[in-house]
Amino acid sequence: MRTLVTGANGFVGSHLVDALLSRGHQVTGLVRRTSDLRWLEGLQLNLAYGDVADPASLVKPAQEAEIVFHLAAVTKARRRETFYRVNHRGTMNLLQVCARYNPGMARFVLVSSLAACGPSPGGRSLRETDECSPISDYGRSKLLAEEAAAEFRDRLSVTVIRPPVVYGPRDRDLLIYFRILKKHLRPLLGFRERHLSICHVRDVVQGIVLAGESERSAGQTYFVSGERDCSWNELTRTMAAAMGVRPLKIHLPIFAVRVAAVFGELFASFTRETPVLNRQKAREMSQQCWTCDPGKAGEELGYRPSVSLEEGIRETVEWYRRVGWI
Ligand SMILES: NC(=O)c1ccc[n+]([C@@H]2O[C@H](COP(=O)([O-])OP(=O)(O)OC[C@H]3O[C@@H](n4cnc5c(N)ncnc54)[C@H](OP(=O)(O)O)[C@@H]3O)[C@@H](O)[C@H]2O)c1
Incomplete structure (x- = not known):
């Protein structure tokens, strides 16, 4: 089928492009003139240059797509406004263009996030029927994007996929932690166990592809996740073992991380860079539990995560080493 992937050059997007091409789809990737295209080099895909903030640039690629x-x-963004401009209004622009110029398209898959729903209350894994309470501008902007998509359900066949933390080759977020481990330190936030859902990028891509191809997924929202949840303690131990290091475990008091976040923001305001740690990130990190239940995707789409945490982390470490990132 003819597919359009926005964010095609990004971490998840580039893996999705690989998977769609290997399934025989004709793929167009929406990228910007400034995008780094290194993960798309040598692939048989068409490139369309556009920006979700510029509706006119979306018309031609959207017109030609079946999915x-x-x-x-x-x-991540330095200014809160950016989350809403790109994630909410950008999604709205694409939905409007699709509804106007290509209302007969087979499917519009919106990749949202667990952050749109928020942390899990009382340690229970979130299900799609749970009410959403995002705690960051990123999460709120992704929830607004979901709500925009819901408004178009009478005109477009929309499916929403919500991944938790995604890791794997090409990811730069968890990379920071791998680099700290390489310095023989294993920082953990607070003194209580914190739990999270985490998903290898190949499994996330499996969920996204199923969402696009399945008849049953029209109008639905699904969480996807890895084969099991884990604690940060277990995750970072697994990462250290895969790297063959025995780092010193240090518990950071939550207030210290909040203070560091304030300094991070202050520093970034001078350097004009996006801070690695800010107050919203610190708030997200200090939650007890960020877990979701992928049961509905399993039942309705046949989603089956296939990469174990140990195997996925080992593969990621090997890849980081091969490209010289750690
Ligand atoms: N990674 C995770 O842990 C995770 C977890 C849950 C959900 N998600 C969701 O998965 C999706 C992909 O995330 P990712 O981790 O792959 O992020 P990423 O590597 O930062 O990729 C983001 C992509 O969006 C593009 N983009 C940003 N602003 C744009 C604009 N105004 N117009 C057109 N394209 C624009 C970027 O293009 P440039 O390269 O030009 O900036 C890039 O291709 C996102 O929707 C994210 O919310 C990710």
């Missing part, structure tokens, strides 16, 4: 996979988003 749209919408991944373009900002996950």
Whole structure:
């Protein structure tokens, strides 16, 4: 089928492009003139240059697609406004263009996030029927994007996929932690166990592809996740073991991380860079539990995560070493 992938050059987007091409789809990747295209080099895909903030640039690529996979988003930003401009209004722009110029398209898949729903209350894994309470501008902007998609359900066949933390080759977020481990330190936040759902990028891509191809997924929302949840303690131990290091475990008091976040923001305001740690990130990190239940995707789409945590982390470490990132 003819597919359009927005955010095609990004971490998840580039893996999705690989999977769609290997399944025989004709793929167009929406990228920007400034995008780094290194993960798309040598692939048999068409490139369309556009920006979700510029509706006119979306018309031609949207017109030609049978399935749209919408991944373009900002996950970090210096200014709060950017989250809403790209994640919410950018999604709205693409939905409007699709509804106007290509209402007969087979599917519009919106890749949202567990952050749109928020942390899990009382340690229970979130299900799709749970009410959403995002705690960051990123999460709120992704929830607004979901709500925008819901408004178009009478005109477009929309499916929403919500991944938790995604890791794997090409990821730069968890990379920071791998680099700290390499310095023989294993910091953990607070003194209580914190739990999270985490998913290898190949499994996330499996969920996104199923969402686009399945008849049953029209109008639905699904969480996807890895083969099991884990604690940060277990995750970082697994990472250290895969690297063959025995780092010193240090418990950071939550207030110290909040203070560091304030300094991070202050520093970034001078350097004009996006801070690695800010107050919203610190708030997200200090939650007890970020877990979701992928049972509905399993029952309705046949989603089966296939990469174990140990195997996925080992593969990621090997890849980081091969490209010289750690
Ligand atoms: N990674 C995770 O842990 C995770 C977890 C849950 C959900 N998600 C969701 O998965 C999707 C992909 O995330 P990712 O981790 O792959 O992020 P990423 O590597 O930062 O990729 C984001 C992509 O969006 C594009 N983009 C940003 N602003 C744009 C704009 N105004 N117009 C057009 N394209 C724009 C970027 O293009 P440039 O390269 O030009 O900036 C890039 O291709 C996002 O929707 C994210 O919310 C990710």
